[in-house]
Amino acid sequence: MTTFVQATFDGVATGSLYALIVLGFVVIYRATGIINFAQGGALLLGGYITYNVSTSWGGNYFLGILFSVAVCAGFNVLLQRAMLQRVFREVVGISAGLLGWAALYYNGTTHLVGLIGGVVIGVLAYFITARIEARVGDRGPSELPLFGAIMVTIGVLFIVKQVTASIWGFAELSVDDPWELSRTVVGDVVLQHSKLAAIAMAAAALGVFFVVDRYSRIGIAMRATHFDHEAAVAQGISTKIVFATAFAIAGGVAALAGSAATAGPELITPNLDFVVFLAFPAMILGGLDSPAGAVAGGLLVGWIQNLVKTYVATTPAWFPIEDLDWLGAGFERVAIFIVMIIVLMVRPYGLLGTEEVRRV
Amino acid sequence: MSAAFTSPKRFAWARRASAAPGNKAQKMHVHYRDDLRLFPNRLRRAALAAMVLAWAAIPVLWDVAPFTLLSGNGISLNTLAYAGVFSIAAIGLNLLTGYTGQVSLGHSVFLAVGAYSTAYAGSVWGWPMWLWILFAPALGWLVGAAVGPFALRLRGNYLVIVTLGLVFIGEHIFRNWKSVTGGNAGTSAAGVEVKLGFIDFENLSLFGKSFGKDESYFWLIWLLVALVAWLTKNVVRTRPGRALQAVRDQDVAAEIIGIDVGITGYKTQAFAWSSAIAALAGALYAPLQLFITPGDFTLLVSIQFIAMIILGGMGTIYGSIIGALVITALPRLIDGISADYGLPGVAAKSTDSGLVSVASLNVIIYGFLIALFLLVEHRGLAGIWVRIRNYFSTWPFSY
Numbered sequence: 174m175t176t177f178v179q180a181t182f183d184g185v186a187t188g189s190l191y192a193l194i195v196l197g198f199v200v201i202y203r204a205t206g207i208i209n210f211a212q213g214g215a216l217l218l219g220g221y222i223t224y225n226v227s228t229s230w231g232g233n234y235f236l237g238i239l240f241s242v243a244v245c246a247g248f249n250v251l252l253q254r255a256m257l258q259r260v261f262r263e264v265v266g267i268s269a270g271l272l273g274w275a276a277l278y279y280n281g282t283t284h285l286v287g288l289i290g291g292v293v294i295g296v297l298a299y300f301i302t303a304r305i306e307a308r309v310g311d312r313g314p315s316e317l318p319l320f321g322a323i324m325v326t327i328g329v330l331f332i333v334k335q336v337t338a339s340i341w342g343f344a345e346l347s348v349d350d351p352w353e354l355s356r357t358v359v360g361d362v363v364l365q366h367s368k369l370a371a372i373a374m375a376a377a378a379l380g381v382f383f384v385v386d387r388y389s390r391i392g393i394a395m396r397a398t399h400f401d402h403e404a405a406v407a408q409g410i411s412t413k414i415v416f417a418t419a420f421a422i423a424g425g426v427a428a429l430a431g432s433a434a435t436a437g438p439e440l441i442t443p444n445l446d447f448v449v450f451l452a453f454p455a456m457i458l459g460g461l462d463s464p465a466g467a468v469a470g471g472l473l474v475g476w477i478q479n480l481v482k483t484y485v486a487t488t489p490a491w492f493p494i495e496d497l498d499w500l501g502a503g504f505e506r507v508a509i510f511i512v513m514i515i516v517l518m519v520r521p522y523g524l525l526g527t528e529e530v531r532r533v
Numbered sequence: 534m535s536a537a538f539t540s541p542k543r544f545a546w547a548r549r550a551s552a553a554p555g556n557k558a559q560k561m562h563v564h565y566r567d568d569l570r571l572f573p574n575r576l577r578r579a580a581l582a583a584m585v586l587a588w589a590a591i592p593v594l595w596d597v598a599p600f601t602l603l604s605g606n607g608i609s610l611n612t613l614a615y616a617g618v619f620s621i622a623a624i625g626l627n628l629l630t631g632y633t634g635q636v637s638l639g640h641s642v643f644l645a646v647g648a649y650s651t652a653y654a655g656s657v658w659g660w661p662m663w664l665w666i667l668f669a670p671a672l673g674w675l676v677g678a679a680v681g682p683f684a685l686r687l688r689g690n691y692l693v694i695v696t697l698g699l700v701f702i703g704e705h706i707f708r709n710w711k712s713v714t715g716g717n718a719g720t721s722a723a724g725v726e727v728k729l730g731f732i733d734f735e736n737l738s739l740f741g742k743s744f745g746k747d748e749s750y751f752w753l754i755w756l757l758v759a760l761v762a763w764l765t766k767n768v769v770r771t772r773p774g775r776a777l778q779a780v781r782d783q784d785v786a787a788e789i790i791g792i793d794v795g796i797t798g799y800k801t802q803a804f805a806w807s808s809a810i811a812a813l814a815g816a817l818y819a820p821l822q823l824f825i826t827p828g829d830f831t832l833l834v835s836i837q838f839i840a841m842i843i844l845g846g847m848g849t850i851y852g853s854i855i856g857a858l859v860i861t862a863l864p865r866l867i868d869g870i871s872a873d874y875g876l877p878g879v880a881a882k883s884t885d886s887g888l889v890s891v892a893s894l895n896v897i898i899y900g901f902l903i904a905l906f907l908l909v910e911h912r913g914l915a916g917i918w919v920r921i922r923n924y925f926s927t928w929p930f931s932y
Binding site: 202208256320321322323324325327328329330331332334335336338339450453454456457461499500501502503504506507510511513514517518521522531532 | 636683686687690691693694695697698701702705708709785832836839843890893894896897899900901902903904907908911
């Protein structure tokens with residue numbers, strides 16, 4: 174029984190992490206129909222910024238989390254404007270800004286000077302392009318086909334991962350968080366404080382999201398856009414703002430997930446983005462367009478993963494096969510994909526997803 | 534559309550031009566058989582023959598002037614052999630993704646099936662070449678046909694994620710089925726015999742001249758590239774190919790006009806054949822690589838294949854080959870150039886200081902190329918080529 178409770182607690186902790194990650198995917202998918210693989214990049218960036226603020230800049234851990242949430246939200250909005258909803262002057266402005274930042278950084282300026290310089294260059298480029306466009310005619314936004322958009326986000330994930338690795342290196346780093354290795358033991362069940370914190374953080378973020386989604390103007394606008402894009406536009410909803418908000422929310426929760434995943438005994442490396450791939454079964458299980466499904470799927474998958482991990486290591490007495498070592502190390506990660514495939518065979522749109530009506 | 538555009542009289546001149554032999558001008562497709570033709574005119578056929586001959590002569594001419602520029606900068610015949618292997622796999626992926634519209638991130642798994650089965654059949658069972666080179670695609674076909682119906686029940690985003698799952702499951706099996714794959718340490722394919730009858734590809738002698746492994750493998754692999762390209766081209770320009778493209782363009786409509794998209798239908802068959810082609814590529818990969826590990830078949834490899842067909846051109850055969858050449862050669866070129874001359878901000882060795890390492894830069898460039906081509910020219914290099922060709926063939930008109 175202790176084993177089961179322990180596995181369940183660990184499962185809820187892993188599951189709330191997955192729920193946060195999946196929420197980011199679902200919010201973007203619901204608004205734009207894109208699976209944004211670059212969420213992995215935002216997660217990585219968030220984790221490292223929290224690390225940087227909490228250790229190198231001598232700052233507060235919670236301040237680091239807030240800062241990383243803000244940066245990742247901004248990163249996602251830039252990504253959406255530059256790559257997915259391409260307005261020419263914005264693309265030029267953002268590219269020039271990033272290039273300027275990289276050039277200044279490479280030439281040995283401090284972070285702050287590089288950042289301010291990049292922003293100035295980007296804004297200048299934006300206005301110059303806008304002036305030129307005013308003369309020669311506006312090109313307007315051009316949208317990518319869906320498959321193209323998904324592949325572009327994979328490309329961005331690669332770039333962000335390598336850039337992160339080149340800034341912070343491939344070594345495992347320890348984040349300076351207030352929990353460290355502290356824990357409480359109830360009965361025989363070990364409750365790690367960092368895991369409790371992850372659960373609390375996820376619960377708070379999800380609670381805020383559901384309130385915003387349900388009652389605020391922008392939440393209603395997001396749901397309306399998902400329900401019927403054209404009708405929403407006809408009602409005066411700005412899809413530009415809706416898309417940007419969805420990406421910003423997704424960036425924020427990805428940063429939270431990145432921080433939660435590296436707290437306590439966990440270390441941070443550029444391979445952290447792998448956890449995003451592990452969250453895919455949760456996303457599919459819940460259904461791509463259902464935030465409630467994200468939470469349900471996340472918790473379920475986290476739970477299954479930890480149960481499998483526990484019981485493959487120590488096979489219970491009633492189980493007919495005595496030794497499960499042949500399944501190999503890390504089988505729990507594969508098990509969740511197998512569960513995902515089985516669920517998809519029965520329900521092709523996940524447990525809570527909306528069935529897509531296809532017309533010719 | 535008014536009758537004037539479709540009446541046979543109006544295009545009589547074009548049909549005459551089309552029927553006239555030896556006319557070098559680009560002809561308008563006015564008849565169904567024009568669409569089916571492998572080569573639209575003799576010029577194209579001659580150009581292709583010349584290109585094939587020139588390509589086949591590369592190993593002989595490798596030490597001569599223009600090629601030394603490549604060999605001096607990190608590209609060897611061996612690189613081109615790898616590019617050939619990846620061309621075969623990319624053609625397979627293009628059949629599934631470019632022509633049938635089913636995006637698969639699981640292509641590296643089928644490459645692995647081919648590679649591991651060849652290493653095992655060739656080294657442990659000691660099978661001769663003609664047997665393992667047929668066995669690998671057959672096994673790949675079977676695995677594809679077994680997985681396909683499950684995966685293809687889903688479409689779009691869900692399919693992408695399920696094939697992603699396939700990569701993880703595959704990698705787990707390769708890491709843990711130690712008796713066949715050797716686990717994390719990998720398995721050797723050195724014992725695989727690459728010898729067809731009296732033709733020994735380890736040590737080829739032609740016209741009294743003997744060639745080494747690099748040259749012989751180059752010919753073997755590119756011969757198979759040509760074969761696969763030709764077979765696939767024949768598939769896609771005839772009835773099954775048109776069925777696949779109908780499924781790609783609108784699967785519900787395709788089903789309504791009588792195209793079978795069921796469990797044994799065209800989608801599953803495309804998946805199975807695409808897997809078989811990938812496994813054939815894997816069969817050649819094993820003796821070329823000599824030692825294969827699960828690290829050779831990760832998600833990154835699958836994404837490289839996607840990058841190849843995006844860069845080269847979705848739904849074109851020659852695009853797959855161009856894409857494979859560029860994506861395979863580019864990292865070696867960057868390696869070579871940064872080792873010799875140094876690139877700003879790039880660390881050639883792990884001990885050097887620099888903003889990014891060469892390996893990181895390569896991955897960044899993949900990502901950048903995928904994004905750039907999708908944003909700027911989503912039909913890839915093939916699309917650019919078609920545009921240039923059409924510009925000249927319809928000159929001085931713009932259409």
